[in-house]
Amino acid sequence: MLGAYAMLKEVYGNSCLSRTQVFEWFKRFKEGRETTEADLLPGRPSTSKTDENIEKIGKLILEDRRLSIRGLAGITGIDKECVRQTLHA
Structure with missing residues (x-):
């Protein structure tokens, strides 16, 4: 996992995700997640101004x-x- 972070840091430099975020995404993909799209959250939409x-x-x-x-x-x-x-x- 540290190797993956090092590669991302090398490619993206200061624009790279933080180490914590990289570990979190690594965990999510390891658990079967297939996309970086945001999850739909239950409840009221983010705005009522439709x-x-x-x-x-x-x-x-x-x-x-x-x-x-x-x-x-x-x-x-x-x-x-x-x-x-x-x-x-």
Whole structure:
């Protein structure tokens, strides 16, 4: 494993992954991993600012301009900060 790190360091120089990262990836490939692509994580997507959500918030605002960010978040199920960012974009 140290030989692999030495070869990477020789080829990539200062741009090489850290020794710890190389050992981690070596372990993952040894366990059967076949790609460096990121794993899909369960749960909410990384952003709620999708075209669908922007349209949904826009329609709600047109229906009732008095809705607060908290109210919009409650109706849509979108995080308050994402609603705020959508409104101020």
